Amino acid sequence: MNISQALQSASLTDPGRVRDHNEDCIESRPEIGLYVLADGMGGYNAGEVASGMATSLIADGVVEGWVPREVDRLSREEAMALADKLLREQIARANTAVFTTSQNNPECAGMGTTLVVCVFYDNFVCVGHIGDSRLYRLRADTLEQVTRDHSLLQEQLDSGLITPEEAKLSQNRNLVTKALGIDPEVEPELHVHETVEGDLYLLCSDGLNDMVDDEEIRLTLVTLRSNPSLSVQQLVQAANDNGGRDNVSAMLVSVTEPFGVPRGWFARFKALFR
C-alpha cells in the first residue's frame, strides 16, 4: 500500500490580517506520511527562524531514519516504537540546533517554536507536540482535539480554576508552558492513535483555533469533506474574517482508504526482493 495514495492532504499558511510577517512554518513529506507544523516566537524575525529550522530539520531527519523498505520488515509494534524513537531524536536534534543558534546570535536570542508533528503508517498515526499547536481529528461527524495544549490556560482548566466558557474570556491565552529551542532540552509529548478510513486530521496553529471556534471548524470539515484544499482555504478565510489577529496555518490529512501493511509470509518474502 502506497501511503501517499491513501492519504490526501492540503495545507495553507497565511500571515493573517494584523501581523506583517508569518512566523508559522509547515513542511510535509507525503511519500512517508509525515506532516509538520510549527508556530515560532521571539524578537525581530527570529520566530520564523526557529519554526523554519524546526520543521525542515525534523522533516529531513525523519525521512533519513524512516526508510519504508526497512520499516515494512518490522512488526507493527516495532514500527510504532521506531516512529516514537525517531520523532524524539529528531525533536531533540532540532531543539539543540534552535537553542544553540539563539545562544550564538544575539538577534535570535530567546527564539523558540511550538510544534505538532504526525507520522502516518500502517493504520496508525504517531503524534508529537510541544506548546499550543494542535491536532484535531474528525471521525464520522465528531470533532475531537487530539493534543492537549502545553499552556497556562490548559493548566488552569485542568486544575478547575476556570471553566471552558471562562477560558474564552481569558487574557492569558498566549502563554505556553513548553516550547522547542528555549532550553537545552525539551520533553515532547508523544502518542500513537489508531486511524480509521474516512478520518480527517487537522494540524493547526493557535491563529486558527483562537479565531474560529471548534463548532465552526467541525462544520467546515464536515461540509467540505470531499475537498481538503477548499477546507483549509475556508478555515484560514474564517480566521481572517473573524479578525485574523495572528498567523494562521492549517494542514489537513484525509484518510481516503486504509493503509495497513501486509504482513503474511508471502508479503515478507516479497519484501526481501524489493
Add this chain to the structure above:
Amino acid sequence: MAKLILSVDGQVLKEHTLSKERTLIGRKPHNDIQIDNLAVSGEHAAIITILNDSFIEDLGSTNGTLVNGKPVKKHFLQNNDVIEIGKHKLKYFNDAPSQAGAADFEKTMIIRSPAKAAPPPVAAPAAPAASDPAASISRTIPPTPEVRAAAPPPVQPTAPQDHAPLPDAAIQVLSGAAAGRTLDLTKNLTTIGKPGLQVAVITKRPNGYFITHVEGGTFPSLNGTSLGATAHPLGDHDMIEIAGVKMEFFFKP
C-alpha cells in the same frame, strides 16, 4: 495592571492595584484592602491574580460577596465588574489589551518552571499559601526590550461587527423535482447540488455571500457562465445552475 476602586455610597475611598498573586479583602488590619465595617468579615474575600486574569473568591464570609448583583463563591473577574461587600463597592478595571505594549499582547510567549526561569524584574511577592491554586503557576519571562521595539504597531483588527449587518438571503429552486422550494442561508456554510456528482458551497462572510465549487468534474454555472475553481460573490437574483437544477439567489426583504 488591573485595579480595584473602592467606594461607598458613590464616594470613592481608594484605588488598589492588583500587583500581588493574592490580595486579601476584610475587616481586620492585616488585609491588603481593609474595609472597617461590621458587615464585613475579618477575612472576607480574596482576589487571585494570574498575569492578566483575576478571580475573586469568597472566604466563607458571613454576609457574602456579590458580583454585579449576584452572590458568588468564585468568579472570574471581567473589566467593569462591580464587587459588593456590605455597602462597599469595588469596581474592577482591567484594560490590559489597550495599554502600551499591546503589540505584544497576543504574541505567544513562553512561561517556564521557576527552577529555570530568570529572576523576575520586580521583587517576588511572598510565597502564597500552599492551598492557593496560583501557587504552582510560574511567572512569565518578560519580553526583552528588543522584542518590544521590533513589534509592529498595534493595528485594530477589524471585528465582524464593523461591517453593516449582512442581510438574510435564501435560494429558490426553479427546476427539477424540488422546484418551488426555498432554502434559507442561515449557516456560514451551505452546500447545494448532488453529492458525488456536482456540489458547490455558499459561504456567508462578513462582506457578503460567495459560491465556490466543491466537487464534481464540471463546474456549476452562475448567470450562464462556468464558475471555475475560485469563489464568486453572489448578487441579488443571481441564477445558479448545478447538477442540472436551476436556482435563484436572493436577499430577503
